Amino acid sequence: MKDNKANILLVEDEENLHETLRLNLEMEGYDVTSAFDGSEALRKVGNEYFDLIIMDIMLPELDGISVTESIRVNHNEVPILMLSAKNAGADKVLGLKKGADDYLTKPFNLEELLLRVGKLIDKNKKIQEKEGIGDAYDFGNNKIDFKAQDAITWSGQRVELSKKEAMLLKLLIENKGDVVTREKILQVVWGYNVYPTTRTIDNFILNFRKYFEEDSRNPRYFHSVRGVGYKYTD
Structure with missing residues (x-):
């Protein structure tokens, strides 16, 4: 088995x-x-x-x-x-x-x-399977501690992350430059038996932009690819 x-x-x-x-x-x-x-x-x-x-x-x-x-x-x-x-x-x-x-x-x-x-x-x-990024990751002036589930944003603000936010961040960053499909996010972050709506995932992405983007309306790092999934670029 x-x-x-x-x-x-x-x-x-x-x-x-x-x-x-x-x-x-x-x-x-x-x-x-x-x-x-x-x-x-x-x-x-x-x-x-x-x-x-x-x-x-x-x-x-x-x-x-x-x-x-x-x-x-x-x-x-x-x-x-x-x-x-x-x-x-x-x-x-x-x-x-x-x-x-x-x-x-x-x-x-x-x-x-x-x-x-x-x-x-x-x-x-x-x-x-992508190469892991460990417990901490820096991009721009942002710092994420996945183990502690918190981050320091570009403006110096400390933000507490929920477990799902930390898992989704790690998944997107480990797949840097690639679109991560909604199905893959469901599998990794929510598990097989609980399916959030696309709006739920969109709200997570909006939060990431609010935390980590200097201009949330013109995101540099976190992108939605309509009808496909989501992508992190550095």
Whole structure:
């Protein structure tokens, strides 16, 4: 069993196969969320962070290729393992072009699927892991002490930070220059089961500008990227 359970979205409309895959993934130590059509899959992707999506191509309402394309258009880089009864090379190429990371043709060997799942999740975790910044960080004339949960602002004011503020600051700074998606913030700062609204995260960013920006209306450090996420630049 894995110490830190990866969260997998299983998108498969054939009930017997779905239950077989779900059971085997759970036996491997994964948390599994189910979706049985493309629209349901997109709703769940919009509300929760996943470490991997297993996506059937032939789905009711919205096919797996279209769901994958929509996920990538929204700048979500979650690994996607595509399943298909189609054996044509063109279908495989299309799936990979639209953003799938791997592809298995039905019927497939269950052990091979589990190996591919493990490799995709491990690869994604290595990409996500950034070099830590330690307990303290300085930028401009601002100083943050993450351990003490306080900061000295550019104007010399001492500010107490909430635990969530300190966690979000650290996440943004560790990903300096990169957009951190709302889904990633949900995973790291709020956890899987509590989802704040975008307005809540926006209010945190507004607080950071008030604390750390000399001109909060023209921020240098903390940026919102509409429809995608948030970014720290130095």
